[in-house]
Amino acid sequence: MQRMQFIAALVLASAALTAAHAGDGPGGYPHKPVRLVVPFLAGGATDLMARSMAQKLADSLGQPVVVDNRAGAGGSIGAEAVANAPKDGYTLLYSTMGVLTINPSLYSNLKYDPAASFAPVGLTHVTSNLLVVNPQLPAKSVAELVALARKKPGGLSFSSAGNGTSSHLSGELFQSIAGVDMQHVPYKGSAAGLPDLIAGRIDMTFDTASNFVEYTRSGKLRALAVTSRMRLSAMPEVPAMAETPGFSDYDVSLWLGVLAPAGTSPDIVAYLNRQLVKVMREPAMEASLKPYGIQPLHSSPQEFAKVIDQDRKKWQAVVKSANVQAN
Numbered sequence: 001m002q003r004m005q006f007i008a009a010l011v012l013a014s015a016a017l018t019a020a021h022a023g024d025g026p027g028g029y030p031h032k033p034v035r036l037v038v039p040f041l042a043g044g045a046t047d048l049m050a051r052s053m054a055q056k057l058a059d060s061l062g063q064p065v066v067v068d069n070r071a072g073a074g075g076s077i078g079a080e081a082v083a084n085a086p087k088d089g090y091t092l093l094y095s096t097m098g099v100l101t102i103n104p105s106l107y108s109n110l111k112y113d114p115a116a117s118f119a120p121v122g123l124t125h126v127t128s129n130l131l132v133v134n135p136q137l138p139a140k141s142v143a144e145l146v147a148l149a150r151k152k153p154g155g156l157s158f159s160s161a162g163n164g165t166s167s168h169l170s171g172e173l174f175q176s177i178a179g180v181d182m183q184h185v186p187y188k189g190s191a192a193g194l195p196d197l198i199a200g201r202i203d204m205t206f207d208t209a210s211n212f213v214e215y216t217r218s219g220k221l222r223a224l225a226v227t228s229r230m231r232l233s234a235m236p237e238v239p240a241m242a243e244t245p246g247f248s249d250y251d252v253s254l255w256l257g258v259l260a261p262a263g264t265s266p267d268i269v270a271y272l273n274r275q276l277v278k279v280m281r282e283p284a285m286e287a288s289l290k291p292y293g294i295q296p297l298h299s300s301p302q303e304f305a306k307v308i309d310q311d312r313k314k315w316q317a318v319v320k321s322a323n324v325q326a327n
């Protein structure tokens with residue numbers, strides 16, 4: 001089964017739901033607050049998704065779920081903290097795709113292993129990057145952009161949130177498939193490059209769709225494609241990159257999920273998974289995320305582990321081919 005067909009199946013899958021109350025888990029778990037480590041700064045898209053999920057999870061567990069922002073090194077600092085935490089279910093990691101599947105190929109001194117250091121609990125969200133261009137660029141489709149880039153080798157530029165980020169690698173994957181050469185301009189975060197993109201000093205960017213929904217609707221930027229295989233409900237008129245001839249293999253889906261330190265009791269992991277499934281299937285959760293192009297998701301721990309392994313191999317190949325270096 002193709003990777004995105006697999007993820008799409010998870011989005012639509014039904015699951016048996018169980019009611020939870022404080023201490024109703026294995027061995028009376030949980031009997032105290034749970035810490036959810038978010039390896040990025042407060043206020044960003046990842047943090048906002050984590051907090052909305054944590055609030056609902058707290059209601060389900062009957063104990064507070066406290067968000068702890070541990071930013072730095074592309075999420076590696078927060079991930080390392082959880083990898084070394086007690087294996088009791090009271091410290092969890094809320095991870096992006098990049099922390100588990102891109103960082104291992106970027107940082108030679110990484111102090112956690114995406115497979116050996118964590119026990120996957122479950123996927124929670126999936127979204128996409130968006131390819132947006134300055135409206136003055138004479139390209140209104142991916143095919144037109146490819147044609148323009150081929151006429152001007154090295155003449156077009158794309159910004160990213162930093163070397164080795166998913167926005168950078170989305171551009172590298174685009175160049176590889178299209179057979180074009182564009183100038184990569186890394187910034188320290190998505191917001192830092194936005195003024196140059198709007199002013200036309202940068203031609204395009206590939207970045208989290210939720211960051212650009214309002215800019216495209218106002219006409220300040222033009223959306224050409226989403227990087228996931230599925231169109232986003234918030235922007236149904238924007239095609240998926242894979243719909244363009246020659247790009248059928250293009251897929252950058254941005255998933256997020258919860259993990260515990262490796263060695264955590266399988267009973268606690270299974271219990272947490274049941275609560276996550278219940279939370280992520282709440283209609284209110286989907287309604288709150290839909291305007292931002294974010295889809296609530298759920299999976300088994302085993303399915304989550306499979307997604308991590310598949311994407312780790314994929315991005316390892318892209319990082320090596322493009323000779324990407326971390327900031």
